[in-house]
Amino acid sequence: MVSVLGYALLGLLARAPSTGYDLTRVLDRDLSYFWSARHSQIYPELARLERGDHVRHTVISGAGPRPTKRYEITARGRDALTAWLVGEPEESIERNPTMLRISSLWLIDRAAARQLLDGVRRRSTDRLSLYRRFAAEFDAEPGSADPSQPAFATRATLEAGIRSQEARLAWCDWLQERLEGSGR
Amino acid sequence: MVSVLGYALLGLLARAPSTGYDLTRVLDRDLSYFWSARHSQIYPELARLERGDHVRHTVISGAGPRPTKRYEITARGRDALTAWLVGEPEESIERNPTMLRISSLWLIDRAAARQLLDGVRRRSTDRLSLYRRFAAEFDAEPGSADPSQPAFATRATLEAGIRSQEARLAWCDWLQERLEGSGR
DNA sequence: AGCAACATGTAAGTCGTTACATGATTTC
DNA sequence: GAAATCATGTAACGACTTACATGTTGCT
Numbered sequence: 001m002v003s004v005l006g007y008a009l010l011g012l013l014a015r016a017p018s019t020g021y022d023l024t025r026v027l028d029r030d031l032s033y034f035w036s037a038r039h040s041q042i043y044p045e046l047a048r049l050e051r052g053d054h055v056r057h058t059v060i061s062g063a064g065p066r067p068t069k070r071y072e073i074t075a076r077g078r079d080a081l082t083a084w085l086v087g088e089p090e091e092s093i094e095r096n097p098t099m100l101r102i103s104s105l106w107l108i109d110r111a112a113a114r115q116l117l118d119g120v121r122r123r124s125t126d127r128l129s130l131y132r133r134f135a136a137e138f139d140a141e142p143g144s145a146d147p148s149q150p151a152f153a154t155r156a157t158l159e160a161g162i163r164s165q166e167a168r169l170a171w172c173d174w175l176q177e178r179l180e181g182s183g184r
Numbered sequence: 185m186v187s188v189l190g191y192a193l194l195g196l197l198a199r200a201p202s203t204g205y206d207l208t209r210v211l212d213r214d215l216s217y218f219w220s221a222r223h224s225q226i227y228p229e230l231a232r233l234e235r236g237d238h239v240r241h242t243v244i245s246g247a248g249p250r251p252t253k254r255y256e257i258t259a260r261g262r263d264a265l266t267a268w269l270v271g272e273p274e275e276s277i278e279r280n281p282t283m284l285r286i287s288s289l290w291l292i293d294r295a296a297a298r299q300l301l302d303g304v305r306r307r308s309t310d311r312l313s314l315y316r317r318f319a320a321e322f323d324a325e326p327g328s329a330d331p332s333q334p335a336f337a338t339r340a341t342l343e344a345g346i347r348s349q350e351a352r353l354a355w356c357d358w359l360q361e362r363l364e365g366s367g368r
Numbered sequence: 369a370g371c372a373a374c375a376t377g378t379a380a381g382t383c384g385t386t387a388c389a390t391g392a393t394t395t396c
Numbered sequence: 397g398a399a400a401t402c403a404t405g406t407a408a409c410g411a412c413t414t415a416c417a418t419g420t421t422g423c424t
Contacts, residue, residue, distance in 0.1 A: 003410085004281055005411080007284065014288060019375070019376090020375075020376065020377095021373095021374065024375090032278075033278055034278050034280040034284055035280070036277050039377085040379095040414080041411080043375095043376060043378095044378090062420085063420045064376055064419070064421095065376075065377095065417095065420065066376045066419085068376080078291070081288060081291065082288075085288055085291070085292055085296070086292065086296050086300055089281065089282065089307070090281055092281055093220050094217050095219055096218040096276070097273065097274055098273065099218035099341045099345075100188070100191065100192055100218055100219050102341050102344070103195055103337050103338060104266075104337060105340060106331060106333055106334050106335075106336050106337045107198060107262070107265065110331070112266075112270050115270050116269060116270055147294070147362070147363055149290055150290050152290050153287050153289040153290040156286055156359050157286050159355060160286070160355050164351055166351065167348055167351035170347060171343060175343070178329075187382090189383080203403070204403075205402065221384080224384085224386080224405080224407095225383080228405085246393090246402070247394080247402040248402060249389095249392065249404075252402085252404080
């Protein structure tokens with residue numbers, strides 16, 4: 001039994017062998033816009049994946065107080081990952097704090113509503129420009145057009161992020177018009 | 185200290201007094217497309233909100249083995265809710281299993297990729313038609329155009345859902361073209 | 369010499385899900 | 397009279413966050 005976090009780690013390890021620290025940089029610090037995890041979750045999960053023979057490690061030289069471990073995916077791990085990709089999707093339980101706030105928008109006056117909406121718009125704008133910058137970098141590389149390359153998949157997730165933020169910004173305009181339009 | 189789930193419950197109770205069972209129907213079964221919770225989480229959370237004087241209950245006649253409790257929001261609860269609405273947003277940690285799958289799309293062949301993408305498209309289409317049906321119902325009512333009515337806020341979240349799904353479907357088309365276009 | 373980055377682990381606590389438990393009222 | 401719905405609670409477990417703990421290497 002592999003958890004979703006386990007599949008996230010397998011997906012990264014299928015791209016390149018990495019240390020737990022490398023994986024943490026991707027999932028905690030960097031561009032973790034569709035999955036995130038802290039190192040305190042990642043290290044135990046790697047140990048569990050190893051117990052299930054989905055990854056294996058070799059000790060390499062490194063700067064930590066403990067032995068530095070370089071993990072790589074096993075054949076069994078790769079099989080489990082590809083089986084999951086086309087398998088039944090988990091019920092994605094949406095938990096969207098922004099929309100939760102919006103659902104109580106009727107409680108506050110127009111000025112407060114504008115403030116709330118401006119915050120949403122600003123964060124969305126920031127996200128969008130970040131994604132567009134990354135997407136441009138990928139488009140400059142050759143691998144991003146080849147479906148068998150990791151860069152292709154990353155570019156696809158970036159496109160989803162871009163379109164999602166564009167849609168949200170258009171929604172902000174729609175809502176603002178409805179707010180201002182009413183003689184409240 | 186009120187949790188996000190606490191604010192979700194306060195938001196519902198600000199609309200109408202309810203039993204824990206009523207709240208469960210909304211957050212677990214019904215249209216819980218931006219927040220969800222099970223009854224085992226809701227009942228203890230209501231008790232905690234009551235300890236903090238954010239809600240209060242009165243016992244009414246009902247069909248359960250225990251006394252049926254009708255909760256209503258207090259002035260303090262309403263203040264906490266409106267303060268949260270315009271306060272600092274929590275870091276919304278995106279956890280998107282669909283995009284996690286897509287990020288490993290490069291591992292599988294064209295047929296499997298098409299299968300994965302078709303699943304995404306189908307679920308998105310279903311969601312979209314559901315949201316559109318609900319939105320049409322709201323548009324028929326008068327309150328949905330008045331920003332001080334709960335129906336206005338619900339209609340706004342529905343619009344966000346609609347636009348989000350439309351964007352995802354357009355993204356599916358984009359990705360499919362890029363997949364088929366390459367002579368893989 | 370000092371600081372940032374490297375590097376891995378555990379512990380305590382919160383949030384959320386699944387399962388256990390119970391029994392009255394309404395509908396067919 | 398059987399089944400669905402109403403109605404509230406607890407227990408065990410898994411997922412995730414925050415905090416504790418430690419020490420090396422490389423850069424300035």
